[in-house]
Amino acid sequence: MSNTNVQIFDTTLRDGEQVPGCKLNTDQKIIIAEQLDLLGVDIIEAGFPVSSPGDFSSVEAVSKIVKNATVCGLTRSVENDIKVAAQALKYAKNPRIHTGIGTSDSHIKFKFRSNRDAIIERAVAAVRYAKTHVEDVEFYAEDAGRTDNEYLARVCEAVIKAGATVLNIPDTTGYCLPHEYGAKIKYLKENVKGIEKAILSCHCHNDLGLATANSIEGAINGARQIECTINGIGERAGNTALEEVVMIMKQHPYLNLDTNIHTSMLYGLSQLVSEHMGIYAQPNKAIVGANAFAHSSGIHQDGVIKNRETYEIIDPKDVGVTESAIVLTARSGRAALAYRAKNVGYELTKLQLDVVYKDFLNYADAKKEVNDNDIHSIIESSSIFKELH
Ligand code: KIV
Ligand code: ZN
Numbered sequence: 001m002s003n004t005n006v007q008i009f010d011t012t013l014r015d016g017e018q019v020p021g022c023k024l025n026t027d028q029k030i031i032i033a034e035q036l037d038l039l040g041v042d043i044i045e046a047g048f049p050v051s052s053p054g055d056f057s058s059v060e061a062v063s064k065i066v067k068n069a070t071v072c073g074l075t076r077s078v079e080n081d082i083k084v085a086a087q088a089l090k091y092a093k094n095p096r097i098h099t100g101i102g103t104s105d106s107h108i109k110f111k112f113r114s115n116r117d118a119i120i121e122r123a124v125a126a127v128r129y130a131k132t133h134v135e136d137v138e139f140y141a142e143d144a145g146r147t148d149n150e151y152l153a154r155v156c157e158a159v160i161k162a163g164a165t166v167l168n169i170p171d172t173t174g175y176c177l178p179h180e181y182g183a184k185i186k187y188l189k190e191n192v193k194g195i196e197k198a199i200l201s202c203h204c205h206n207d208l209g210l211a212t213a214n215s216i217e218g219a220i221n222g223a224r225q226i227e228c229t230i231n232g233i234g235e236r237a238g239n240t241a242l243e244e245v246v247m248i249m250k251q252h253p254y255l256n257l258d259t260n261i262h263t264s265m266l267y268g269l270s271q272l273v274s275e276h277m278g279i280y281a282q283p284n285k286a287i288v289g290a291n292a293f294a295h296s297s298g299i300h301q302d303g304v305i306k307n308r309e310t311y312e313i314i315d316p317k318d319v320g321v322t323e324s325a326i327v328l329t330a331r332s333g334r335a336a337l338a339y340r341a342k343n344v345g346y347e348l349t350k351l352q353l354d355v356v357y358k359d360f361l362n363y364a365d366a367k368k369e370v371n372d373n374d375i376h377s378i379i380e381s382s383s384i385f386k387e388l389h
Contacts, residue, residue, distance in 0.1 A: 004256045006249065007042040007225040008242060009201065012273060013062070014045040014074055015239050016229035022277040029058040030065055032276060035269055036230075037066050040260040041242075043096060043225075048074040049088035050081040056088050063092035070136065072096040077126035086133035097130040100140030100168065103147040103155050116151055120158050127162040138166035140203065145171030149187045160194040166225060167198050171214055174207030174237060182217035189222040201225035204240045206232060211240040216248055219257050230273040231281045231288065243270065243287040243319065251313060267320035287319055294325040298333025301326050305339050328375070330364035341379065344372050352384045 046062040047055040063071045071092040075081035089095035101123050130137040139159040156167050202218035204211040215226045232241030243266045249257040270288035274280045283290040293316040295301045303310035326336050334357050359378050364370050
């Protein structure tokens, strides 16, 4: 792994699947895991094995079929969770146990009714125990976003000593601002003894719409793993969207950050996950939404028809979308109408276009979107139709 490479840890099948109504059965998890493996993700978090017999079977089944990625199972800092996860991961070529505990004062006081030193002891014991089962142990400091940096550094140092290979710094509640999250990662890089032995990982939630920005800021400040989900699904407002962080790194090469993702599969994966989970990305969703490459105002359409890059920073083919769409609405201009008419077989002169455009506007005012069939009927019922035939 080069120093510019950011590992993509996909948690669609774990954090993503926690969304109410999105539960997947084992067959569905296998179908999605196969595609994630082909997409090039480095780690697939397949589930939380101790949570239910079904999830245990899913993690076991995913472990058997994944060819390249590391397969990971989530646990609490509880011996039985870890033992069960290790059993579920038995068939994985590269197994990882992801264990951890809440480290913010709020978690320590109200969730665990404990104290800071006791939490470090539990964290260390969990990592040591996980190490007796697998070599690759990731530790998460839940609610790290609201954990004070000095204490977080103590936790990180202790779990590295116990053998953790990856340190996950979750902004569990999506509270951090990008500069704060970036500073947290920088602080850990500069203040944790032994940090060179571990990879820092970003796991950001989207409660304030900042998950992607925070993850990128984390990577800029030295994190080399990003935890994310397809379409950004996950608890509450969701997780960092995989397609967003990957395309940010690709479109901004000067950041010197890259991934192993085959980006032309992104749109297909988005559709696959939507179909199996039964929730669809909003139309204006970056990269994979139905309108991400659709142009509907006259000014934009004219620009895109002349040169796609006028209003597009990504070539749609790079993410698996066949082409940009010129959508006809009452806000569209002549250039868009001529373009779409040509696509369905009518080469209009300027004068003909003037006539048809008037009819088109009346039609479009009464309808949200004008489709190919509508174009045929507008032109064929127009006075210029005879000239065309
Ligand atoms: O958001 C979070 O803190 C988590 C951990 C369990 C990794 O999902
Ligand atoms: Zn999470």
